[in-house]
Amino acid sequence: MSVRLAVRHRGEERTGLVKTEESWAAAARRLASGWLGDPMPIDLAGDPKVFVVDPLTVVAVRPMTRGDLPVMARWRTEPHVHRWWAEDGEPTLAAVTEKYAPRIEGETPTTMWVAEVNGRSVGFLQDYRLSDYPDYAVLCPDPQAVGVDYAIGELAWVGRGIGARVLWAWMLRARSRFPEVTSYFAAPDHRNEASLRMLDKAGFVRGTWFDEPRSDDGVDTVVGCTLDVATVLG
Numbered sequence: 001m002s003v004r005l006a007v008r009h010r011g012e013e014r015t016g017l018v019k020t021e022e023s024w025a026a027a028a029r030r031l032a033s034g035w036l037g038d039p040m041p042i043d044l045a046g047d048p049k050v051f052v053v054d055p056l057t058v059v060a061v062r063p064m065t066r067g068d069l070p071v072m073a074r075w076r077t078e079p080h081v082h083r084w085w086a087e088d089g090e091p092t093l094a095a096v097t098e099k100y101a102p103r104i105e106g107e108t109p110t111t112m113w114v115a116e117v118n119g120r121s122v123g124f125l126q127d128y129r130l131s132d133y134p135d136y137a138v139l140c141p142d143p144q145a146v147g148v149d150y151a152i153g154e155l156a157w158v159g160r161g162i163g164a165r166v167l168w169a170w171m172l173r174a175r176s177r178f179p180e181v182t183s184y185f186a187a188p189d190h191r192n193e194a195s196l197r198m199l200d201k202a203g204f205v206r207g208t209w210f211d212e213p214r215s216d217d218g219v220d221t222v223v224g225c226t227l228d229v230a231t232v233l234g
Contacts, residue, residue: 004017005028005049006048006050007039007052009032016030023231025039025232039052040053040059040164041164042161044164044232057165058119060169061113061114064100068124069096069097071121073093077091084188085151100112111127112124115169121153122166123150123151123154123157125170127147127149128146128147142226145183146174146183148167150167164202168202172233175233183227183229186199187210189223190222196225203231204225207225208223209221209223
């Protein structure tokens with residue numbers, strides 16, 4: 001079945017079909033030819049799949065540093081973040097530093113990132129090869145995938161549709177860092193509809209629900225979501 005795309009820029013919209021063996025990203029760039037800026041997703045879950053070219057809103061991700069830990073601790077105290085990240089421990093600066101500093105310094109398989117909008121930090125991500133965490137990888141459809149977790153920390157940016165663009169910026173980096181990987185994977189709590197919708201908009205597809213063990217011997221029921229790199233990014 002043909003996939004339809006729409007690309008928007010300053011009130012103008014161009015539509016078209018994805019060509020055979022063309023990724024959604026490549027089709028969006030083709031439709032946006034002549035416009036200043038790269039297409040980023042608004043909603044890739046519907047029909048058509050909608051991108052936007054918005055040079056006034058620059059979304060990027062950069063490696064997290066120790067200097068980001070105080071703001072990371074503040075984000076972790078925000079109720080909309082803490083609810084889903086409580087398993088990572090208390091959101092004090094000391095606890096956050098103990099948890100994330102080894103990841104920042106490359107001592108673990110997990111890498112930390114900061115999401116920025118127009119140069120201002122708005123949230124964070126972490127990524128890892130699932131195969132580096134075998135107990136988790138066996139629960140996932142592709143044990144060789146790259147996993148990602150994320151949060152928009154700044155409350156002012158929650159609900160403004162920036163999440164899909166943040167994931168897209170991360171995905172473009174991940175494609176360069178892991179050129180052999182064919183899929184990306186995320187597994188939000190099944191009750192976290194905002195996070196699931198964010199993944200939908202970025203091109204992930206919801207899959208199997210499974211129980212993820214917690215440190216207190218309980219479980220969280222999560223929804224496995226997969227992005228096909230070839231189809232979406234090329």
